[in-house]
Amino acid sequence: MSTASTPGAEPPLRRDRPVTLDIVIPLWNEEDVLGLLFERLAETFSPARCAQSGIASVRYVIVDDGSRDRTAEMVRAAIDRGVPALLVRLSRNFGHQAAVSAGLDHATGDVVAVIDADLQDPPELIHAMTARWREGFDVVYGVRQRRKENLLKVAGYWAFYRLLALLSDLQVPLDGGDFGLMDQRVVAALRSLPETLRFPRVLRAWVGFRQTGIGYDRPERQGGHTKYTLSRLYRLATDGLASSSVRPLQLAQVFSFSYFVLMFVLGVVVLRRLVFSDEPGVSPGLLLTYLLIASGSFVQSLCLYILGAYVGRTYLEVKRRPAYLVMETVPPPSTHGR
Numbered sequence: 001m002s003t004a005s006t007p008g009a010e011p012p013l014r015r016d017r018p019v020t021l022d023i024v025i026p027l028w029n030e031e032d033v034l035g036l037l038f039e040r041l042a043e044t045f046s047p048a049r050c051a052q053s054g055i056a057s058v059r060y061v062i063v064d065d066g067s068r069d070r071t072a073e074m075v076r077a078a079i080d081r082g083v084p085a086l087l088v089r090l091s092r093n094f095g096h097q098a099a100v101s102a103g104l105d106h107a108t109g110d111v112v113a114v115i116d117a118d119l120q121d122p123p124e125l126i127h128a129m130t131a132r133w134r135e136g137f138d139v140v141y142g143v144r145q146r147r148k149e150n151l152l153k154v155a156g157y158w159a160f161y162r163l164l165a166l167l168s169d170l171q172v173p174l175d176g177g178d179f180g181l182m183d184q185r186v187v188a189a190l191r192s193l194p195e196t197l198r199f200p201r202v203l204r205a206w207v208g209f210r211q212t213g214i215g216y217d218r219p220e221r222q223g224g225h226t227k228y229t230l231s232r233l234y235r236l237a238t239d240g241l242a243s244s245s246v247r248p249l250q251l252a253q254v255f256s257f258s259y260f261v262l263m264f265v266l267g268v269v270v271l272r273r274l275v276f277s278d279e280p281g282v283s284p285g286l287l288l289t290y291l292l293i294a295s296g297s298f299v300q301s302l303c304l305y306i307l308g309a310y311v312g313r314t315y316l317e318v319k320r321r322p323a324y325l326v327m328e329t330v331p332p333p334s335t336h337g338r
Contacts, residue, residue: 015134018056019110021045023126024103026096027075028065030117034074037117038083044123053127054134060085063103066093076330087330094324100178101198102324104187113181114200120218121179128214129181138209141173141180141201145215172205173213185209196323197313 025037045058062085064072075087088106090099100114111133115121121142129140178201182190189207190200205211 015136016054018054019130020108021055021058021126021130022061022107022109022112023058023123024061024063024100024107024112024114025117026063026065026099026103027067027071027117028093028096028099029067029069029071031067031069031071031074033118034071034078037119038078040119041123042083044126049127053130055130058084059109061103061107062087063099063106064089065096065099066090079330089327089329091325091327097198097200098324100200101190102326104190104200106329107187108184110184111181112184112187114178116179121177122216125179125214125216126181132212132214133181133183136210137212138183138186139180139204139211140182141204141211141213142177143173143213143215144177144218172202173211177201180204183209196317196321198323 023041027034030037041060045055050056050058060083062075064075064087072087072089075085079085079087086106088102090102094102103114104112111130113126113129115123115126125142129142132140182204186204186207186209189209190203193203193207195203
């Protein structure tokens with residue numbers, strides 16, 4: 001990974017001193033797990049454990065991604081009880097990746113972690129990530145070694161990350177999701193990027209800096225149900241591939257050229273058989289013609305599919321709409337101080 005810093009970024013902090021930590025937590029209809037989440041966070045980031053890790057203060061940047069249940073109400077009540085949190089309420093459901101981006105935009109800590117609310121990403125690992133940050137790494141991401149989830153979904157994730165690594169121009173970590181910890185310089189670099197359709201884990205790889213991974217076993221959800229349906233997972237995978245590389249477009253060009261070569265060769269074979277063969281009938285030629293038409297339709301459909309993914313993203317990007325809209329923050333902006 002590159003170690004170059006972002007132009008205009010502040011110089012790196014001394015890593016042996018106490019630091020402030022912001023933890024970005026995107027939420028969408030998570031009322032069933034919120035109680036357990038706050039309990040686990042309070043235990044993990046108790047004053048004694050934070051002192052051991054050299055963490056001066058912790059704040060939870062909670063992004064409510066247009067929840068329709070009591071999620072926002074429960075977070076507001078937790079803040080009233082003294083939970084050190086900032087609630088960022090989006091005007092509607094913009095999607096998990098947009099919610100992560102909103103959290104990063106509102107994070108001001110010296111180091112910033114991103115974690116899912118369902119506790120499949122163990123918050124205890126953030127202490128180990130902080131230790132690796134103190135060793136000089138700017139990004140410490142979690143690597144999912146084993147998953148206790150639906151076998152079909154596990155296989156789909158496995159295939160996606162390897163396809164992403166194969167097609168991407170970047171060194172995107174295998175089996176590494178959004179869970180991780182970043183130096184504020186990295187967060188500032190992510191904020192400076194102009195994309196409105198954001199895939200944070202790919203952008204995190206693109207900005208570079210010094211990166212390393214920590215392996216962990218991903219348990220089952222601790223409450224509620226998954227919000228990633230097959231259609232959402234498909235859209236996530238398509239966005240990830242289209243945002244990380246143009247190699248699929250290059251493959252479409254290779255497929256088209258290969259089909260042209262194949263058509264030319266088979267055309268020569270058919271012509272030779274029709275002109276020089278003494279056998280009656282043209283059935284071999286008809287068969288080859290059928291194969292040409294069938295294979296050509298397949299190549300055209302595949303190329304249109306790939307092209308459509310990029311044209312769609314280009315259309316959405318050129319409109320320059322923001323990735324999300326904030327409806328309110330709790331506490332309000334005037335009291336955001338740590």
